[in-house]
Amino acid sequence: MKRPRIDLEAQHRLITRRAAILGGLQLAFVAGLGARMRYLQVDQADQFRMLAEENRINIRLIPPARGEVFDRNGTPLARNVPSYRIVVVREDAGDVADVVARLKTIVDLDEEQLERALSEVNRSAPFLPITLAQDVSWDDLSRVSVNAPALPGITPEVGLSRVYPLGSDFAHVLGYVGPVSDYDLEKLETPDQLLRIPRFQIGKVGVEAKSEDVLRGKAGAKRVEVNATGRVMRELDRRDGVAGADVQLTIDAQLQNYVQARLGEESASAIIMDCQNGDLLAIASAPSFDPNLFVRGISVADYSALTENKYRPLASKSVQGIYPPGSTFKMMTALAALEDGLITPEETVWCPGHLEVAGRRFHCWKRVGHGHMDLGQSLKQSCDVYYYDLAVKVGIEKISAMARRFGLGTRHDLPMSAIAEGLTPTKDWKYRVHGADWRVGDTVNASIGQGYMLASPLQLTVMAARLATGRSVTPRLIKSVDGIEEPDGAGEDMGIARRNLKKMQDAMYAVVNDRKGTAYSSRTIADDMRMAGKTGTSQVRNITAEERRAGVVRNEDLPWERRDHALFVNFAPFDNPKYAVAVVVEHGGGGSKAAAPIARDITLQALYGGEPPLEAYPTKDRDRIALQQEELRAVRPVADIGGNDQV
Template sequence: MQISGRDSNRYQTFTRRAALLAGVQGIAFIALAGRMYYLQVLKTDQYRMLAEENRVSMRLLAPLRGDVVDRFGRVLASNRQNYRAMLISEQTPDVEETLERLSRIVEIDDFTRKRIMRDIGRSPRFMPVTVAEDLSWDQFAQVNINEPDLAGILPDVGETRDYPYAEEFAHVLGYVAAVSEKDLEEAREEQPLLKLPGFRIGKEGIEKTYDRELRGVPGSSHVEVNAYGRVIRELAKDPGKPGAEVVLTLDLDVQRFAWERLKGESASAVVMDIHSGDIVSLVSAPAYDPNQFNMGYGTAAYKELLESPYLPLMNKSLAGMYPPGSTFKMVVAMAAVEAGISPSQRVVCPGHYSLGNHDFHCWKKGGHGAVNMHDAIKHSCDVFFYDTAKRIGIDAIAEMAKKFGLGQTYDFEVPGEKAGLVPTPEWKRGAKGEVWHQGETVIAGIGQGYLLATPLQLAVMTARIANGGLDVKPRLTRAIGGELLPIKPPKPVGISEAAIAVAQGGMNGVSNEPGGTAYRSRIPEPGMELAGKTGTAQVRRISRAERLSGVLKNEDLEWRQRDHALFVCFAPYDAPRYALSVVIEHGGSGSGAAAPVARDIMREVLTRNPVRPQAKTPSGGPNSSRAG
């Protein structure tokens, strides 16, 4: 049979298409075979590992948090066993019913219920969620006994932070608490660790400052899981590395003594080594129990803390800002000497100082008579310092104040440090848009007016006077992880020996010479003599009618209207080693309220001598003043 020309062309076209299709299919088969060879032969090890990873899961383990100890190795913050009840929601048909049954053994309030339901909602159903912590042994035993009737409840023994000296060290150590949503957002790379049940992070104080060091390195657990991610068995475990030990400069005994001495007051005390800057004691009263923040403060208890007029949540030693009152007079005296005023020059105090048509009053109604610089500090004569401040000017006073640590922060290890305020004409112009008045210079001469200082700054000021004018800075940490932190040698602030001698001698007169404002609070034991300065800071303006009536007794006023009581000192006078500041809010006079407390604390410091060889090597606008 013959094929026509047209049919012949069609046949040839079909043949070419069939061959092309066969070629494409052949290429596709070769590519598929090559891909299969690549995956099954060349990549067999990689995909075997991936398959194994689907079967074996690695889970983080929270490391043991490091201890915080005092300078002699005594534990201030550590860990203890935490009896708790966990809930695995997939193992109970009714979470609410399970919680209701558990509440017959352990109290579960509405706030806790909401928190549990929130945690369940953001975790896989097979993951345990903390229901109750810090159970007593009896409660934990009852949970174990009733476990068959508590579907989904898992009794567990974990670790929790413990503060054996809770209130005494609360403002220094701070506390740890549960991870918040904000914490998770700020630490995206660490979310797996932060989401672990019961994990805590530092929220305040040393716990916050050294949170990373104390936290340690997380461990891991290799477990075999099924297709749903549920654990079948544990294959291997790495416990991780515990957190580093942090050694503080504090002395446990001195801290506890100072706390007991200030108990019942709204007050603070700071003890500092004048050479190294080591803080031996830092107390703020009243305080709170950091253990409660760890386990969760109740709503009513936390509200009580917030509403207390004594502000127990505030670290007054760092954040309390007070007019320094007469404790500032040494700074003015040194500025006067540096300005060329002779310490022997006398000023007559008739009981008031007139500037224009305004009188600035001395705390002593009849006046002190003619006094020189030493006597003015010793008797705390206001008129002498009114006159001196006017003569040298506010800029000279402010410059000297800054040399002695006022109006600044020190990068202190505990968060919340305030800078206080050393006012100048430039500051007032910028902050208030007003010009500086000479009367403001006069009142600054006795540590009143805009001038503000924290108890820590007053301790630093006193330390620099005691050590001869070296810019020592406070520090709270001696070692981290067994490594001692270096101490930066202090440098001279740039002041003459004559100016320092006036300040030191005047403070000696205050405490050790008859007639001194703190003579009754001296330490009579030889070798323990302290040199100090009283201070009384007004918190309200005294009216002319009140002054004329003579009724100015603090005890007759509402607590908030009473004067603050202050005292600063160093000891021993002949061989200075420690500086101390005490501030008692609304305590009345510095000589009557603050000086006796400071004397007792300083005597305790000198008796215990915290700088003795270490017992353990680190292992891991008012216009006047009352009596100063």
Template sequence: MRRSARDTEDSAKRINRRALLLGGGFGAMFAVLGARMRYLQVDQADQFRLLAEENRINIRLIPPNRGQIFDRNGKLIAGNEQNYRVVITREDAGDVDEVLHRLAGVIPLTPEVIEATLAETKRRSPFIPIIVADRMAWDDLSKVAINAPSLPGVTPEVGLSRSYPLDTDFAHVVGYVGPVSEADLAKLQNPDPLLQIPEFQIGKIGVETWMEDTLRGKAGSKRIEVNAFGRMMRELDRVEGEAGQDIRLTIDADVQNFAQARLGGESAAAVAIDVTNGDILAICSSPSFDPNLFVRGISYKDYSILTENDHRPLANKAVQGAYPPGSTFKMVTALAALEAGVISAETSVYCPGHYEMGGRRFHCWKRGGHGNVNLQKSLSESCDVYYYDVAQRVGIDKIAEMGKRLGLGQRHDLPMSAITEGVMPNKAWKQERYQQEWRIGDTINASIGQGYVLASPLQLAVMTARVASGRAISPRLVHSIGDRPVPAPEAPLLGIDGSKLRAVRDGMNAVMNSQHGTGRSARIADEQLAFAGKSGTSQVRNISAAERARGVISNDDLPWERRDHALFVGYGPYADPKVAVAVVVEHGGGGSSVAGPIVRDILLRCLTGGMPPLSAYPSAQRGRMETLLNGLQLRHTEPEVTAKSRA
């Protein structure tokens, strides 16, 4: 049946409309796809390129070289040594457990190490490398490098680790570094990203921690390309970090070594200060310890040996120890009385061997008494009764004021740990501390450096330097940072009348060089090097009336921990002061016999620039001193002391 022309025309129109609609639909669809393709390929090209790069490129921090520490003459005290290690990165390794067990087939890894590493990888961010093995031999590191294709995420590294070539000599001064702990991070508001790197080391005590920001430096970075298995293919680029700044200390390493050796096995401390500018030439605490043990991870056995030692090798006695200064404090009482005008250098006090006050008897160390005593004799023979009497005239507040002018009762600002402030008490201090009134007996005890008075060896050395110079000398430990010198603190005049200072200095000179001076046995025979000093013996136990009546028990007959502390301070030469030294020997007994000779020897080492010459000693002591000096375990080779070469 034939279709009419009209039907054919209507059919054609319907087909054209459908074609237009279908074509329009396809056109709209292609337009949307085109717009999306443009958005993805052009507008978002940078974003997708970055995502692609991140799939194959990792950015790693490069720890900077830690600044080194030197003595005043450029001798290395704390440096960096090469260290081979292997690290693993969780995001590159995939199955960390499997990779670690493969690694254990290449180098020795104990199950405990594997377990600890797994725990650490779970605790840390996936992109942070975790140290698996440290301080490796070169052969083991080579094995890891050769087997790298089968160890995804494992990277052999050559890094730097801290080392202390002079170990025990500077342990208490420089301190040591160790891995960053959670406690370390908790102290910081915005911790450096470097601190998040496992096993990254920071200062823990001493100069290492107090100058951490200076020594640490700034991190660098590197971009590395890894394949689909997480194995590093190549390093794309590197931006080096900024190394920490080097530090030079004021300490002379040879003097430090001599002083440390001279203290021997005693529980003791020694400080030597340049009287002209406050530079610390030596600051020792004995016994010491090897800080390298802490850097490498100290064992429980080694740590127990240190903590269980009754001589407390971990404590820095030179700045942390607070001791009754004993008779070394008598210069403070004397200067306070002279300045207040209540005595003159010739004022005489009678000493019958005791002092009566308020129905109580305070004893002098010399049971029969010293007779009539003036200032010089009171110092040279260390008469206690003289100071009991003088202290009542001047009062504790003025004594405390003078003590602080001389550097006691204050914390000296040095980059060392746990520096004590000591105690320089007065009436207000006791009321605030104990809610008690100050008593007459408190003043009597304080006048000879007992009772509440406490001072560190550092403070006693500062006190001695101030008496010797007449200036407010402040101790300095850092000589320079990088190429920039650290200026010595200003040392204004103390404001003490020169004649009064000379009277006290003459008394200290008489201690060493007069016929009846308590320090005469520790004197220097060479008049050009002769020094002034003062002994001190501080009690650590109470002596009962019954014991005093039958005779005070000798220190030699007491257990070590109940013996008196031995103290001695001195400066020299007397005619032209250059160095001040303070020594405290815990439970050492007599200050003159135990601490005095150590002060003398350290002074001679400082003043002569070498081993003390035998000619500087009284002739009767030279044989014994030759044996003692040649027997010192010195780190730095020095010629033996002989009568022929040193006469």
């Protein structure tokens, strides 16, 4: 391809011209870039330098020390102890698996937690420390420190961890703390910034949860230099926060320990309350569990063992369990009738063993009947027919109203979780909930604390306290916060006629101390420590007509879930009431046999401020009681507070 020379010259000139144009444009652009650079870096430098400062300095929150919890005598119930953990930082460790394998040769690691930690390591940012082992002993910690050069990315850390020294004794009262969950955050409208701190622990249930605001404290802050991903480069300065306030409970740890031990492995609950000022001295629910397990993150096996136990250890039965109160309710029916002037205590009712109401036959627990019954006798022997008769005369509205005055069907405000409201049924209520009219048979059932009537052990305790004092005593669990006493629950006079109240108290005294009383076998014989109480046995099933014909099956022959609940309420000493007690043994059979002995032991324990002398018990019981006392003395709460030597 030969081209004329002239053509080539013209062509070259064209390229040169165009190259010059393009080059000129490029130079102009470069000049523009330079000008922009000058504008940003010289003209506006001060402003941008300030922005850069703000960018890298970040405010970090310092979690405050959580308030501690004590019993009424200053025994620590929830404490913070320094705990050592081993953490790993992925980006420093390099091959995490390799480093962990080496770590395992030095210290024992919990496999389950390790597995959880390792999967967390891979999910989170590479510079975040992930806990490999918690509550490491000092020995293990020093081994890790000594071997640090061989363990890149592994560091020992010290922090505060929550410990419940009395473990299972207070599991249901105190609850436990745990890391903030998304669910917790969702519930709050403006969550405290603290809650955003990874692994920050808040109360999950019980006092820990309900007194969270008091216990948590205020966050401190430190200014740190961070990078854009939030990694702390160094600390610049700090301002410490305010530690959470200490809380003192009205509970007596020693008594609580005894009550919990006395309930043993039964599915039962018991409450003892100072009936003069409402202080709760012990709130026990059995079986219990060790809350320390939850703080550290409970293992799947431990957790399913708790949830699959048919005795429901996780349930706080004393405040959230609701039961038909059974015969313990009879005082309410009687008082409703007395206060209304419908009966006098001396009027008698004939008990042939059953009563026909509206064409239906209602049976007394004693098939052959009690004969002529006045108020005192009916309560003492727990005759049902007497109350059937009252029920028809008084009607459900007045019975339920009286029950509510005594604290049933009301949610008592305690800092514990899931406090039950119970149920004192009314005609309206039945129509609203069941869409059916109230029938007189319902009243008959309710009069002896069956049917729709439901109450929690806490409510029964309050009822007993109000019966003992005639004042609207309200329960109190928090004695003081940060040393400042909370108002007590002594309450006002309820306006029940003295005469009527006295009649009830006398009848309850007879229940325990009269030879014919249902709780006679659970009496005390120390004269200034006499108890007044009432047994209750509440059915959890309906007894059909056929069953009744065939003879009612004995409780012991039934499967556990279908046996009757055993209940007992009492106050003591009779002359000068100091304590009110309620005991419920789920499916325990008769109240006199299963619940009353427990209530007596608890009451005496409280009255004597420790182990009661055997002289307080009837002579024939003393050998058995001596043995039992010896056994219970050895029972300590379950509290796995980790391998920490300092506790």
